[in-house]
Amino acid sequence: MVFAQNGLPKFLAYAVYVGEVIAPLMLVIGFRTRLASLLLGGTMVVVVITAAMDKIGTLTEVGAWSLEVQALFFFAAVALSFTGGGKYAASTKNTWD
Structure with missing residues (x-):
């Protein structure tokens, strides 16, 4: 396991589920877009640090x-964290004000 090889606790592997499945689904439907983009x-x-540092x-x-x-995924997530979900997002309330 990549987390154990890098000296990280194994339970952090469950955060991969949140970051690679839940957050993109939140982005697709436009629910809490800024939070989801920060998670992504x-x-x-973490992917680069744990699995691709040599590349x-x-x-x-x-x-x-x-x-x-x-x-590409990182900079798209950064851009979405600044711009938000837009006009057709599922959650239209701006929580950053």
Whole structure:
């Protein structure tokens, strides 16, 4: 298990469920978009730290950055945390004011 190899408690693996299943579903329906995007961004940081730290400066065989997908998810989550869900979100109340 990746968490145990990095000296982290095994129960943190349940947070992966929240960050990779629950948070994206919340984003899709637009429920608490800013909270869900922060959870997803945090998950991407943990993914890079625990599983892909050796790939930070490497390229794939076609010349793309090895962490391109993780960076895409992280920066999209950061953008959504600033902009929110928009007009058609399931929860329209702005909780950051």
